[in-house]
Amino acid sequence: MERCTARVLLCVLCCFVLAAAPQTAKGQGTVNSQSGHGREFWREIAKNHYAIPAGQEAYPLAKELSGYLGLPHPELRDDVAYSMLAVWITRQKKFSPEELVTLLEEWQANLRRRIGETGTDSIFKRSFSALCLSALAERDLKEPFLGEARYRTLLDAVLTYLGDERDLRGFDAKKGWIHATAHTADLLAALAQNRFFTKQDQERVLKAIMQRLETANEIFNYGEQDRLANAAAVIASREDFDIQAWNSWVALMDKEDRVVWNDSPPKMLALARFQNDSYFLRATAAHFPQACYKHVRRSAEICPGRTSPSLSGLTSPGERHGVTY
Numbered sequence: 001m002e003r004c005t006a007r008v009l010l011c012v013l014c015c016f017v018l019a020a021a022p023q024t025a026k027g028q029g030t031v032n033s034q035s036g037h038g039r040e041f042w043r044e045i046a047k048n049h050y051a052i053p054a055g056q057e058a059y060p061l062a063k064e065l066s067g068y069l070g071l072p073h074p075e076l077r078d079d080v081a082y083s084m085l086a087v088w089i090t091r092q093k094k095f096s097p098e099e100l101v102t103l104l105e106e107w108q109a110n111l112r113r114r115i116g117e118t119g120t121d122s123i124f125k126r127s128f129s130a131l132c133l134s135a136l137a138e139r140d141l142k143e144p145f146l147g148e149a150r151y152r153t154l155l156d157a158v159l160t161y162l163g164d165e166r167d168l169r170g171f172d173a174k175k176g177w178i179h180a181t182a183h184t185a186d187l188l189a190a191l192a193q194n195r196f197f198t199k200q201d202q203e204r205v206l207k208a209i210m211q212r213l214e215t216a217n218e219i220f221n222y223g224e225q226d227r228l229a230n231a232a233a234v235i236a237s238r239e240d241f242d243i244q245a246w247n248s249w250v251a252l253m254d255k256e257d258r259v260v261w262n263d264s265p266p267k268m269l270a271l272a273r274f275q276n277d278s279y280f281l282r283a284t285a286a287h288f289p290q291a292c293y294k295h296v297r298r299s300a301e302i303c304p305g306r307t308s309p310s311l312s313g314l315t316s317p318g319e320r321h322g323v324t325y
Contacts, residue, residue: 037064042080050087058094066106069132070113070125074176082128089135097145100136104146107133108154111161123167127180130161130187137190144195151196158187159208163215170222181212181220185227192234199242202235206249213276214256217269225280232280233287253277 042065045053052058068081088094095103110129114122133154140146146154162184169178188205191197209228235241257277260270 037061039076039080042076042084045084046080050084050092052094058088059099062088062095062099062103066103066132069107069110069128070121072121072124072175077124077128078176082131085132086135089132090138093139093143100139100145101150104133104136104150104154107136108157111157115161115164116166118167119169120167121175123165123169123178123180124175126161126165126167127178127183130158130180131183133158134183134187134190137187137194141190141193146194148196151191151194155191155197155201158184158191159204162188162208162212168216168218168220168224170220170224179222179224181216181224182222182227185209185224185231189227189231189234192231192238197238199240199245202238202240202242203245203249205235206232206245209280210249210253210277213280214273216276217272219272219275220279225276226283229280229283229287232284236288250281253281 041053045051052061062085065081065085068076071077071081089100089103107129110125113125114120115126117123136146137154140151162181165180165184167178168181170182171177171179188208192201192205209232212228213225236246257274260266260274263270266274
């Protein structure tokens with residue numbers, strides 16, 4: 001009888017523990033567990049042009065919103081959290097330098113959260129942390145707060161993340177934008193405008209872009225090539241643009257892509273790389289006239305009718321190797 005009573009008490013106790021435990025998706029929080037404010041609170045802020053409500057402070061609200069970056073809910077993650085944080089950081093210039101650094105450290109650490117997973121919701125925190133970091137990088141261009149040491153640490157982390165991310169989904173019909181490659185490209189474009197960005201960094205970023213296109217093992221379908229092209233065009237617009245390094249980079253990409261036609265029919269992974277490179281180069285060509293303008297007076301070889309070696313690869317896919325498809 002005592003053993004039976006003990007089992008009943010144990011079952012009751014377990015029921016209470018389970019009822020009290022927060023129900024969350026694996027690796028993710030819920031709105032109620034991460035924030036004391038409901039959706040309507042945030043929606044009202046958005047409707048009021050992102051003005052901070054009376055009695056509230058921007059930084060505690062930002063910390064709450066940061067918790068939403070990992071949610072698989074498109075409105076809360078993208079429309080509310082990211083949009084609000086970006087406006088407060090870049091337009092309304094909220095947050096002290098110390099607060100900005102704290103946000104930087106949190107979002108930079110998020111780039112390594114469960115890295116290597118594919119098809120899980122952990123991608124949202126990594127991808128949207130990269131996008132929020134781009135807002136910080138843009139803020140630093142107008143109101144410097146990073147300093148060289150933090151800038152270099154951030155650039156290193158971003159280049160590593162670009163190569164290590166395995167979840168390359170662009171969009172999910174229910175969960176919305178994922179877009180890790182595009183978000184990372186936006187961050188690189190902002191970092192490439194920084195005063196601490198060197199000629200050596202130009203080569204590193206271009207190499208990282210080429211490796212991302214090469215190792216994707218799929219054809220990007222949601223504009224990722226264009227976002228990466230924008231980052232490359234930002235490099236080309238710099239006063240210290242290294243045209244020789246650029247020429248070597250394009251030549252190497254073209255050389256590696258030629259091997260796709262050694263097989264008939266071409267291997268699918270090699271063809272995916274070729275397609276990504278081709279779309280990327282074509283998108284870069286669209287950006288390049290603006291990027292070249294700053295250099296035309298200094299170097300006529302950069303953009304002579306878009307036929308110089310530096311631009312020889314920036315044509316349509318069929319024109320690159322005499323192949324029509």
